[in-house]
Amino acid sequence: MDPVIVVGAGPVGLTLALALARQEVPSVVLDEGPGRDTARAARTVVLDDHTTALVERLTGAALGEAGTYWAGWRSLRRKQVMRETRFEEPGSAPLHLAQHVLTGALRTAAAREPLVELATDSRLDAVEQEPSGVTTHTRGPNGTWWRGSYLVGCDGPRSTVRKLEDIRFPGRTAVERHAVAALRTELPRPDEAFLHRTPPWRGSGPSAGEITARPLPDGVWRLDWLLPPGKDLVTPELLVTRIRETLTGWTGDPTPAYELLDTGVHTVHHRLARRWRAGRVFLAGDAAHLLGAFGTQGLAEGLRDADNLAWKLALAWHHGAHEALLDSYQAERRAAVAARLRAADQTLPLLRGGGGLRSYVPGASRGNDALLMDAHLGRGPLGAPGTYDGSPLAPAPVEAEVPVGTDVGAPVADVPVTAEDGALVPLRERLGRGALLVVLIAPGTVVWERRHWVSAGVMPRLAAAVTALPRPAELLVAESYPGAAAHSVLLVRPDGHLVTALNGVRPADLYAAAEAALGGPVGVAAHAEAGAR
Template sequence: MDPVIVVGAGPVGLTLALALARQDVPCVVLDEGPGKDEPRPARTVVLRDDTAALMERLTGLSLDHAGFRWAGWRSVRRKQVTNEVAFEDAETAPLHIAQHVLTGALRAALEHERLVKVAVDSRLDALEQERSGVTAHTRGASGTWWRGSYLVGCDGPRSTVRKLQDIRFPGRTAVERHAVAALRTELPWQDEALLHRSPPWRTSGPSAGEITARPLPDEVWRLDWLLPPGKDLVTPEMLLTRIRETLAGWNGGTVPPYELLDTGVHTVHHRLARRWRADRVFLAGDAAHLLGALGTHGLDEGLRDADNLAWKLALAWHHGPHEALLDSYQTERRALVASRLRAADQALPLLRGGGGLRTYVPGSSRSLDTLLMDGHLGRGALGAPGTYAGSPLAPGRLEGEAPVGTEPGAQVTDVTVTAEDGTFVRLRDRLGRGALLVVLIAPGTGVWARRHWVSAGIMPRLAAAVSALPHRAELLVAESYPGAAAHTVLLVRPDGHLVTALNGVRPADMYAAAEAALGGPTGPATPEAGADGRPPGAGTREDAGARAR
């Protein structure tokens, strides 16, 4: 079987290649650049807890040393604090990291991944599809033809893949513009991100109605000034004036020493591709969608694209195409991103209009500040990860369904679980391996060695039900889970979304839910799996490595 071709070596493309390789799928990454990223401290990304965990799982690194987790968040209007949030649990705090540092960590992980070949100076200029695969041509020093089983365009807003497939990309241009500066300095507060609306000091030039300050390691801060609508040129002189006025405003009129590291202009567009799949070609990340107004961050959604698509492509690569499963990528992800865009577009007139609701409703400014804060912190309609409740992979009504603190289709809560080898691990650490996860909630098991309870009570019956599922699954045991009663059984997709929760061991319901999560029945019964749990001919990691080479 030919490797998967990933076009684009940004964070989304590199993430997808790593996620596929961890599921024994060989990849070729077509990188139009030289294979390294220019350091740009003013170009940063904010990762929520789920995407930060995904990055750490794939790179094997703790990103806390490369990025900065905020200790808190503060919203200020003129001189009044309107909202404050303290992140007591560092793992739930947003992670702020320079994009070149993140891609560097992903590239370093790929250097040790023998299933992935990165072709630098390779710009895609043509592709052809047949029933059995995809052929892509690149120009440049390494210009050649590449043969793949599937191709994924992760090549950004001006995606060549999208254009070659004649996929429309409608939406709104320049929804917001921000002047950006990265500088090393001391601010009156430490470790907290700040959103300052309507600052009280006078500004030269267009009014600075909103300023965001986000900390990075080594006393570096990224400052963003929301620019008024229009195409006014952001000159170096104007930006330096903004920096001095802002620092003086925050420091009682005195400009503290600072070192300017980088500057830029960040323009936000809102666009959504009409299709995310064209037979064996897929779109992900900025090639499929652009969003980012009101504090939302498009990279989070791009990484979730990669996580959603990886396990589905891996299953199709190993076991043969399953159209319903592959189609569900577009259905799930496009609907979720579309809802995020709608929420931002509906909020924009209220938050940026200057009048409207706040003119008539007492306290509305504070509620609007909370809405804007939610976008920055990954909460509410503007920022929450969202669920796949309406997914075609959701099972129908099951007799043994049990309520838990997670909706079906939502991401599971990260709890401590006991793995099959008896070790204690985090639930999220077991994701991304291509296997379904079956989690039994069994209070008291944490104080006993696994050998004492693995063959007792309902465990043998549950283990037999897990082994009979239509896809490889891992059985885990947790002391507790939010909202779950004892002996509740959770079925979790490889990307961490809950399929269903059952009240006890119900083999028929479990099988039906697993079959639905895989896209439904695949047709006639397949040959019996081999000792490694794969159907005959699925191949091993060694076979895949040989094909990638």
């Protein structure tokens, strides 16, 4: 079986290649560059706990050592604190780090992975599809033909893959613009991020209507100033003036000390590809969508694309193509991103427009501050990861289904679980291996050795039911799970999204839910193809 061809060696492409390798699928990553990344302190990413865990288990690197977990968040309006929150629990805070650091960790992991081949100086210029695979051609010093089973375009906003497949990319250009600076300085509350709207000082240069400050390691901060509509040039002189005025306003020091590391202008576009799949060709990341207003992070959505697609391609690679399963990638991910884009487009006029009815509505400003805070922190309709509750892979409702603290289709909570070998590990550590996870909630088991309870109670019956599932699955036991009663059984997809929660051991219902999560019964053609291999 030919490898999967991944076009683009950015964070999304490298994440996809490593996720495939974790499921024993080889890949070739076509990198049009020399295999090195330019360090840009002003180009950063914010990851939630789920995407952070994804990258850490693929790279074996502790990203928290290379970035900053915010201790808290504040929303200010003029001189007043409107909203404030602290992150007391480990893992609950967003992680902020430079994008080149993230890419470097992924590239290092890919370089030592034997199932990942990195082809540098390889720019794609042709794609040909056949019923049995994909053939591509690259130009450059190492230009050649490549043969693959599938191809995934992770090649950014100007995606060559998308253009070669003639896929439309409609949307809005320059929804927002921000002047950006990365600098080393001392600010009050050095471990907290904050958003300052309509600060009490005014001056020349970029608009002071909204400023976001996000801390990075070693006393470095990324500052973003929302620019007024239009294409006014942001000169270095005007940006330096704004930096000094902003730091003076925050510290009270008329000559604040700082070291300017990097600057830029960040333009936010909102676009969504019409199709994310064309036969054996898929799109992911910025090749499929562009978003980023209100602090939302497009890269995090790209990592979710890779996580969603990897296990589906792995099943198709090992067991034969299952069209319903492969089609579900577009259905799930495009719907999730489209929902965030709609929420942003609907909310943008309310938050950015001046005057009007909202000026006279009591509490409108506080409500807007709450929306913005949630967007920056990865919560609510503007920031929270999408759920797959309307997925074509969702099982039919059954009487034995019970509610838990996680909605069906949402990412599961990271609780400690006992694995089949007796090890106590985080639930998210068992994700991404290509297997479904079956989690039994059994209070009290943690105080007993596994050999005492593995053959007692409902365990033998549940173990037999797991063995009979249509694809390999791993049985795990948790002492507790948010909102789940004792003896509840959770079925979890390889990418960590909840399929269903059942009241006790229900072999028939468990089998039906697993079959649905895998795209339904595997057709005769897929079985025949798998047998031929």
